[in-house]
Amino acid sequence: GWSPNIKHGDPTSETYLEYGTRSKRRAWAAYTQGVWDINDDFTLTFGVRWAEDDFRGQENLVIPTIVDVFTGITQGIFSSAGLGIGDSTTDGWANFNMLRGALDPVTFEPTGVVDPWVDGFPTYVSVHRNMDRVDRKVTGRLNLDWTPNDRDLWYFSVTSGYRSGGFNLVFFSTTFEYDPEELIAYEIGYKGQFFNDTLQVFASTYYYDYSNIHTFGSEVSAATGGTTTSVLEAPGAEILGAEAEILWLATDTITIGGNVSYTPSEYTKSLLIQDAADFRFPDDLIPNQDTNLDIKGNQVLQVPEYKGSAFVTWDYPMGERGDFALTLSASWISEVYFSQFETDFDRAPAYERYDLRGTWMSPNKNWIVTGFVHNLADEIGIRQIEPHGVTDGYRRTGQVTEPRLYGLEVTWNLN
Incomplete structure (x- = not known):
């Protein structure tokens, strides 16, 4: 078949198109931090970072066509x-x-x-696009630690964050570039020990204020006429959060631990995006319809609202016969949207998982034998959903969690 030679591009067999892209990024950064011990109880940490990202890219496309x-x-x-x-x-x-x-x-x-x-007469259309952008940003960090005693630590921090912009390469997207992602993060946290240092507690609450956040959307390419998935800029988003973690040495042989988080989020400003994967609005059957949807108020992409895990370990010393440990763990995650539009067909339901692991270790620690059962309840969860448009029949593909798996591991240490 026809296979032209495009510099920096590999021949794409099994298609009538030939794409060739190239990108080059150079990044420089400088960071400094200072610590001020105000007194025995308060410590102030401050830092500043300068970053520059020089990003260059090019797209090349050759399309065979017929002049009728x-x-x-x-x-x-x-x-x-x-x-x-x-x-x-x-x-x-x-x-x-x-x-x-x-x-x-x-x-x-x-x-x-x-x-x-x-x-008609066969002919070829060659399209080239060259892109160049430089992003520069100064970010900072301010953190105040308060240690009223040897067992408690409170901290208060404000941090500005930045992720450089880039290009939507390969498919000649209408939005060929996007600006940096920027946010200011506020956090209050606590770390403490209780019950003669047998219980450790970590807790924090935070607020992320995005002035610009990267998301994804479908666009029609002016060069190819096809639909492309591009990185787009949502002009605002907020993520609130609270999380806690404990580690408790309940007895000499029992250890209990776990963590839980609550993270509500939403896009706070309007952004109209076409949902090209929504079968309710087939553009091939009803062309020129306005299918742009406003994502304001919707949950931020792939941010679950609830998530947590817990475990309990029982250690059983057996003297000259070695040591045995049994661990039961559990984890759960709330529903997750893999689309900014919060549609049910792009939503992964909540699921749980339970694992069991038992380990025996010889007295000299040369032999370790472990038996395990992953996903005790054999519950299958959806970890990823990939929506497809009209050319793929509006189907959904994705990744699921592994089914129940059990096995035996044997380790022999020669030392």
């Missing part, structure tokens, strides 16, 4: 009206095919006669 010079001409010349044998002006192509023997004049069935010249 016959359809319009034959429709007029060979129509019944054009030949003076009737009034129709739309049967020219059929009359032309009968005259050249490609269409039976009685049955109107194709005869199998093929004349490649009537299909």
Whole structure:
């Protein structure tokens, strides 16, 4: 088949298109931090960071196409009206095919006669786009620690964050570049120990204020006419959060731990995006319809609202027969949206998972034998959903968690 040579691009077999892209990024950064011990209880940490990202990219695309010079001409010349044998002006192509023997004049069935010249002239369209951008940003961090005693620590921090912009390469997206992602993060946290230092507690609450956050959207490419998935800029988003973690040495042989988080989030400003993967609005059947949807108020992409895990470990010393430990763990996650539009067909339901692991270790620690069962309840969860548009039948693909898995591990240490 046809395979042109594009610099920096590999031939793409099994398709009539040839893409070639190249990108180059250079990044520089400088960071400094200072610590001020105000007194025995308070410590102030401050830092500043300068970053510069120089990003260059190019897209190359060659599209084979056909220049059709016959359809319009034959429709007029060979129509019944054009030949003076009737009034129709739309049967020219059929009359032309009968005259050249490609269409039976009685049955109107194709005869199998093929004349490649009537299909038009093959030609190629080559498209090139060169892009260059430089992003510079100064960010900072301010953190205040308060240690009223040896067992408690409170901290208060404000941090500005930045992720450089970039390009939507390969498919000649209408939005060919996007600006940096920026936020200011506020956090209050606590770390403490209780019950003679047998219980450790970590807790924090935070607020992320995005002035610009990267998301994804579908666009129609002006170069190819196809639908592309591009990184877009949502002009605002907020993520609130609270999380806690504990580690408790309940007895000499029992350890309990766990963590839980609550993270509500939403896009706070309007952004109209087309949902090209929504089968309720098939653009091929109902063209030119306005399918842009406003994502303001929707949950931020792939941010679950609830998440947590817990475990309990029982250690059983057996003296000269070694040591045995049994651990039961559990984890759970709330529903997750893999689309900014919060549609049910792009939502992964909540799921739980339980694991069991038992480990025996020889007295000299040379032998370790572990038996395990992953996903005790054999509950399958959806970890990723990938939506597809009209060319793929609006199907959804994705990744799921592993089914119940059990096994045995044996380790022998030669030392």
